[in-house]
Amino acid sequence: MGFRSGSEIVHGMAGMCCVSTKSKKKGIEPSAYSNNSMKKKKKIKGTVKLMKKNILDLSDVKASIFDRVHELLGKGVTLQLISADHIDPANGRGKLGKAAPLEKWVTKITSLTAGESEFGITFDWDETMGVPGAFIIRNHHHSQLFLKIVTLEDVPGHDGPIKFVCNSWVYPTHRYKYDRVFFSNKSYLPHQTPEPLRPYREEELINLRGNGSGELKEWDRVYDYDYYNDLGSPDKGPDYARPVLGGSEKYPYPRRGRTGRKPTQADPYSESRLPLLNLNIYVPRDERFSHIKFSDFLAYALKSLGQVLVPEISSLFDKTFNEFDTFDDVLSLYEGGIKLPNGAKVRKLKASIPWEMLKELARDDGERFLKFPMPDVIKEDKSAWRTDEEFGREMLAGVNPVVISRLQEFPPKSKLDPTEYGNQNSSIRAEHIEMNMNGLSADEAIRSNKLFILDHHDAIMPYLRRINSTNTKMYATRTILLLQDDGTLKPLVIELSLLHPQGEYHGAVSKVFTPAEQGVEGSVWHLAKAYVSVNDSGYHQLVSHWLNTHAAIEPFVIATNRQLSVLHPIYKLLHPHFRDTMNINALARQILINAGGVLENTVFPAKYSMEMSSVIYKSWVFPEHALPADLLKRGVAVPDPSSPHGLRLLIEDYPFAVDGLEIWSAIETWVTDYCSFYYSSDGLVQGDLELQSWWDEVRNVGHGDKKDERWWPEMRTRAELFQTCTTIIWVASALHAAVNFGQYPYAGYLPNRPTISRRFMPEPGTPEYAELELNPDKVFLKSITAQFQTLLGVSLIEILSRHSTDEFYLGQRDDDNHDWTSDHEPKEAFRRFGERLMEIENRIMEMNLDGKWKNRVGPVKIPYTLLYPNTSDNSRVGGLTGKGIPNSVSI
Structure with a gap:
């Protein structure tokens, strides 16, 4: 049952007494009024789709048992509707209906493989309260659940169903100091929000910002900022100390998500780190990988030996074994795997490898291991x-x-x-x-x-x-x-x-x-x-890939969740393009870009890698990452008003730019059509308090070391809003795809993209030069990445180049493409966007087959598909496909 305040009860009783008196004067029996009142009470039927904790975590048997016990004790999951039309005068908020429980939780059988469960729910609703625009959920169970979507049917005064797209983890009520509120899929600018829903909208944003203190726990829904002060481990000694990136003129950097862990003992400005194999780094729970994505990541990570095996594996690679003597030795990585030397070292290695990892590394040919897929190159x-x-x-x-x-x-x-x-x-x-x-x-x-x-x-x-x-x-x-x-x-x-x-x-x-x-x-x-x-490989990993996509996007993710309500149309536009970004960046800080991590072991700047990317960030300017601006800045294009894109490429056969401009144009058209529906004038942009707070926080906090106003649009016009959103989506989707998913096809064969050089160029008249004349292949291989670093590097980029099986690509959404908004025109614009992307796919395939475009395939016979959108229904197969533009920086 729902509870009402004393004032509500008194007010209600007074009203009933008044009505009864008037009825008697008119000769109407009180019972007749009572029947009329009952007619105003309606039953609203609904369905709730969710995923139980035990479905997603089979090891947590308690999640199933205790939740059923809680149900039997009357501690279930309840929803309470909030009116979008009528304010409760006692608190200035939308009136609340009576709390309703999910039905048949105990008796409903859920498949362990289906994942999603559907429950019925019945609400008592007074027609005089108007249309519900939100609901409060209270989870009295033992464990969390993933709430997907709630649908209400036959709502009085509303044509068609009302949908609440949730896609959020709901923890037991004792984990929250506030009510969990979800809104219907109607979008509102702040000043257009129905008055009864405004307090809920504003308080939800306050809750998401947190109070800036304390270590954050998995159930906390806090989006906050911090410096990159968690890369080093100064308590392990000076070799593991790294400078704090961000917050200084010497080492500027984008901000990352705050975790609130305690500082190290050796350096109060550095944050302590979790044990290496602990991947439970705090990010807001809704930013965590899905169960499928995390399973995929772990499965492929088994092949990336990582640091846990570095001491054991590296001990096998003595001075001779750590070299590739011929290119045939390199090819053996793909055709037969590495042949382990015999002896006690191998037995020690096997004893130290967990069984699950050993199964992955073991091959049918006995002592051979680490056989990789054949790179396209x-x-x-x-x-x-x-x-x-x-x-x-x-x-x-x-x-x-x-x-x-x-x-x-x-x-x-x-x-x-x-x-x-x-x-x-x-x-x-x-x-x-x-x-x-x-x-x-x-x-x-x-x-x-x-x-x-x-x-x-x-x-x-x-x-x-x-x-x-x-x-x-x-x-x-x-x-x-x-x-x-x-x-x-x-x-x-x-x-x-x-x-x-x-x-x-x-x-x-x-x-x-x-x-x-x-x-x-x-x-x-x-x-x-x-x-x-070697130069290009290092610059690619540290700048083109990590800095300009992963690190640069994270402040936008945080600011969007802190300043833009889920009701805001710009939140709905950008949210799909932030999926998994905070999680993959947190994992990178834990095992890849940290002191002594995989990146430092495989790329030439080594311990100076992240510091070097910080220095390059000094020249980072947001508007220059719009594709047309980038091409003009690099001089590979010139302005041309007669061109469809407003510029002309000076290298006509430039696959990245040719396909990129088509994708850019499609995104720009989609963003313009979408935003124009909500912003009919520049004044609406200027008067949007949430939007202005968002933009101010991105510039002055998220990218706080780049505050100079000359480096940012002012966000005073519709054109600036359209361009900003287009650039964010381009960077998070297409740009990241272009610099990420080609890694294994091209760099999986390290001689083509070496990451380290270990010798200087041989000088004429020296023994090294004579060796070069005698055995050039051996000298080449001894000059570039050594065998052990090659194994680590190839293992890493194989993981990074794989599409997850639950990926969503540009032109797709994870809410069935239909329920994300109730506004018809934006949905039509999104449909046109998908059709445009399919046209681009067809054009890319036609150009790849046209022999006059020599750079699209090249001597290695690799068709250029990195900017192939991959919007078809069968696209979600995952793997090393070498094509497809995920919505977000998700790997």
Whole structure:
């Protein structure tokens, strides 16, 4: 039963007395009035879809037993409807109906495999209270449940069913200090919210913000900010200490979700870490992986040896075993697996591996293990990756196609401070490149937009001395390429630079290498390309992938949940694009980007990896991550009002940009159509208090180290809102897909994308140079990523490149595409969005089959599908598909 306050009861009794007196005066019997009152009472039937805790966690037997006991004791799950039309004068809130229990919880048999259960519910509802717009749920059970959707039928005064899309974990009532409230799927701007629902809307946001103190627990629904102060483990010693990223001019960074763990003993500014294998890092419960997603993640993580096995596995790799002597040795990873050496070390290893992991690692061929899927880059041709054409093509259609830019001055110049780094300008001269330019001069090629550059020099150089003080031996690189008539890029020259041995302020010491195919010169050129790939691999992982998608999006996730109500149309627009992001970022901080983690063990900056990404974040500007702005900034496109996208690509056969602009345009149209329905004027944008609070918090807190207003839209116009939402969705979906899901197809074969270099370029007249002449393949393999780091790296990117079986792709939603809003026009716009994406899919497949587009397939015969939306009904198969744009940064 629901409870009413004393004032409600008195008011109700007074009203009844009054009515009875009037009735008698008119000669109407009180019983007649009573019958009329009863007619105003209606039974509203509803269905509640949810998932029980024991369905999702078979190990928790108590979840089933105790919940049934609680039901028998009268402690069930109840829902209480809230009127959207009438205010209770006692508290200024929507009037409450009587609490109603879920029906037949004890007797309803639920399948262990079905997952979802459906329960009936019957509400007593007074027609005079109008239409319900929300409900309170109280879970008196022992365990939490996942509430999916509530549907009300035959609601008086309302045409059709009312749906409440919940998709949220509801814990037992004693875990909350407030009522759990869910709203119907109607969207409202703040000032349009029905008065009876406003207090509930405002209080829900207050609850989600928390109070900023204390360690957060799994049932807490708190979205809050913190610095990246949990990467190091200073209590383990100085080798494991890492600087705090964020909150300082020296190390700026986007904010991450707060957990509230205690500080370390050695450093009060660093947060203590959980034990390595504890993956229960706090993120708000609704941001956690689904049961299916987490099961997939764990299954594939078994193959990523991780740090738990690093000491045991690495002990097997002595100085000889830790090398690939031939390319056939590398291929054995995919064709037969690694052959373990015999002896006590192997027996010790087996004894230390949990049985579940041993089953995964064990193969039918006995002592062989770690057999990986064949990467696409060597499926059709085992050597095509070595060609210059493929080297250039991957800058346009590979795993990191977002760095190449047009060369606009020759020789290239550095932007590093000359007072600190001396002369860092390029030593490349016209005579180095003009011999391979088909008769063009360097000046002519610049004027005709034919020269392009992959320039990692300025990003790497400030850290080069520290990086090379470790076992890593690498260069800062520049690569200049010529755009040929057939649309392909021809590498012309590679510059490898080191800091001057007498001090950084003396500038760079550089060497220039030009293409060669035969003899030792060909081997030297092949090594030069490897050094470029090492630069590009590290920059890709730390900046293009981690910083610009994972880290940059998380503050938007937090701010959206803190400042935009679930009733807000912009919340409904953006929410699907934040799925799983906080969870995967938390897992990354725990096992990948932490001190001594997998990333530090497999990518060249090692312990300086995250620090380096922080320095690069100094130049991060949000509007420049809109695809058209990015292409214009890099000079690979020029403005063209006559073009459908407002710009013209200078490399016509640029698969990432060509497909990307189609996806961008589809997102932009969808966002414009959707937002226009709710915002008919700029004044509505300016007057939307939730929207303005959201944008202020993103800029001043979430990305608080980038407060300068010049770096952000003002959010005063509809155009700024449309562009902002389009950019967020682009980064979270398509950009992440483009830089993530090609990792295994291209970098699963490490010689194509080495992550570490361990030797400098051999000098003529040295034993190393003689060895290069005698056995170039062996020298190449000894110069790049070692065997153990290769195993760790390939294991990691195999996990990161897999689509989950419960993934939702661009153009799909996890609420059946129909129930997420009750507004017809937005749903129609979303349907058109899906149709547009299917048209793009067809166009991509047609272009991939058209031989004139050489960069779409290339010598390695990999069709470019990283920006293939994958909206078809059979898309949710998961695995290493190499195509599909998930809605969010979800892996």
